[in-house]
Amino acid sequence: MAPGIVEEVLAAAARDDRTALIRLLHPYLHWTEDGRTIRGRTNVVARLAAGPPPAPASSIELRDAQIYRWVAPGSL
DSSP, X not given: OOHHHHHHHHHHHHTTOHXXXXXXXXXXXXXEETTEXXXXXXXXXXXXXXXXXXXXXXXXXXXXXXXXXXXXXXXX
């Protein structure tokens, strides 16, 4: 896993930095937490803006140097 990018996403979400999130998250992102998957960067950015803060990922997948798949602990 690439821990640096996880911390960058968490920090960008905490400060509501949508520009940074767009740079870090793949357009076709699959974001899984609490047993639910949100698809698409626009939907994930909206979820992050609405809160609560995301949990650190237990696993991620990168594509094109962006997070393509984010799985929070206990989501699988």
